[in-house]
Amino acid sequence: MMLFISDGERIHYGFSQKLIKNSNSTLLFNLIRKEMPISRAALAKKTRLSPTTVSILIDEMIQNKWICETGPGENSDRGRKPILLEVNASRGYVITIEIYSGGYKCTLYDICLKKIGDIGVRMATYNSRDICSTISELLEAKHIVHDRLIGIHVIFPGLFDAETGKLRFSVVIPFDEMVDTNVVEVLKEQFAKAIVMISNNGGVIAFSEFIAEGDNAGVPLLSVNIDEGISGGMVLNDARNNTKICLPLEIGHIIVDNDGPPCKCGNRGCLETLCSTPALFHALNERAGLGLKFRETFGAECNHAAMEIAASHFRAKDPKAMPVFQDYVYKLCCGLVSVVNLCNIKCIHIGGSISKLGSDFADLIRQTLREHFVMLNASLDISLELFSNDNERICRTAAIMTMDELFKNS
Ligand SMILES: [Zn+2]
Structure with missing residues (x-):
């Protein structure tokens, strides 16, 4: 995305190199999420990855507790019961934060992308601390301990610095109604176990159309x-x-x-x-x-x-x-x-x-x-x-993007 980097009187334009790719791990994880319970053999068939590749990646994901084995499924052709796999839903939770003028909305998902709850807040002016309080309120209402929050995705209708996440400018949010520009930094401090991402709403929507x-x-x-x-x-x-x-x-x-x-x-x-x-x-x-x-x-x-x-x-x-x-x-x-x-x-x-x-x-x-x-x-x-x-689809897409990012870093 374009960013503005102010340097005294001059303004530079930069371009974020952040690309979203469907890696094999992400591909497998998303397929398990959609079709669970599912066997390794079925995954290999559907993804056209080799059974060995599937096995290695699945073992890694089991080790990292992203997925778990749920016991034998129905008999396969050869008479052996395959071990079925499922996403380990309680491994963690992801929150999306939509920034509007005069308000924001937090939506909570588990890693199976099931919506757990949301809170919309209308406030003429608000800051990062208000957003942090709403996140805590949402987690507490659902009896989820803070450490289980593994991803936060801020959806912002404007431009930001791709390196630091610092908000730069929004055409559609007046300056005096704008959340403080270091919202990403504050969220990172407050929720140390979570990765914190920020995307332009247009980018999330394009990804949603693609999906x-x-x-x-x-x-x-x-x-x-x-x-x-x-x-x-x-x-x-x-x-x-x-x-x-x-x-x-x-x-x-x-x-x-x-x-x-x-x-x-x-x-x-x-x-x-x-x-x-x-x-x-x-x-x-x-x-x-x-x-x-x-x-x-x-x-x-x-x-x-x-x-x-x-x-x-x-x-x-x-x-x-x-x-x-x-x-x-x-x-x-x-x-x-x-x-x-x-x-x-x-x-x-x-x-x-x-x-x-x-x-x-x-x-x-x-x-x-x-x-x-x-x-x-x-x-x-x-x-x-x-x-x-x-709107639901856009937030869900942001949650998927967060999961993809978590995979890259796990
Ligand atoms: Zn312009």
Whole structure:
């Protein structure tokens, strides 16, 4: 993800190299979680790994108490009863923390990814200590000792320093409603047994789309999330070792109009300044007189209602509103085409509250891409779909990412 590293007056842009790969251990663990109880032989068959590789990795996971043997299963063809394997659910717990403006939400999972509980907190201003208290409250309510918390994943709608996890900036959370920037550091101090991760919400959503599509995903896949901010991610194929790589992408800060409005990132005419949902509401009010009530901040309640009204005007093909939607889609396509041509994208998924505009909106994007743009690489077979964000799915994905990270470090 892009990061801002302030150095006096200058601002440097960096790029996080953090890639998420499906290693063989992770592959096996995730398969056991999905299909348990399951035998070593069945795992080898399903993963196409050699029985020896499976055996070595499974023994390692048993030793580290990630999984356990649950006794013999049904007779196999040869008459021997195979030993079945299961995830050791009580080995530990993972918490996801979604950062909003004016609040946050903590969700607790066991390592089988079963949701154990959640607490949402609405507070005009809050700090890391408040988040720590909520985590403790959640653990205590479920009678879980602190040491059993093995992973914490902060989901942040903005930019942060990939090395230190220090929050840098969010377009969608006003500065005075922002949690203190060293939240990751405080969590690490407070919960020493847990690994603490932080991800941009767009990166988590891309990973979630990748998981949902599985092997059927057309890659490279571009996922774009359009709400009060615009974030995204890309899933690439690494043919050398037959793995998929998921990469967070700051697509919201692609410059599509260098005379455009100033962006909070410091540039002008970023995609986010022209195509965020508040930018659309603003244009609909100015040019079509809709009188929508909205706020620029992430998760603002009134924005849901504004989007419903905007969608009803779009569906009704309101003659005053349609030119606004057409201009909006044109600008959105400017951003999309840049990425499509740069990365040979095969498949675009657009989510966030903009997806409430429905299938006609997807058609308008397809038509605009076809009629006004040249796609250099993928013009024949590019596919475009809308998806609706399911909050549970995003948190669960963050929990999966945390488990993958734990595996790498175990
Ligand atoms: Zn920007």
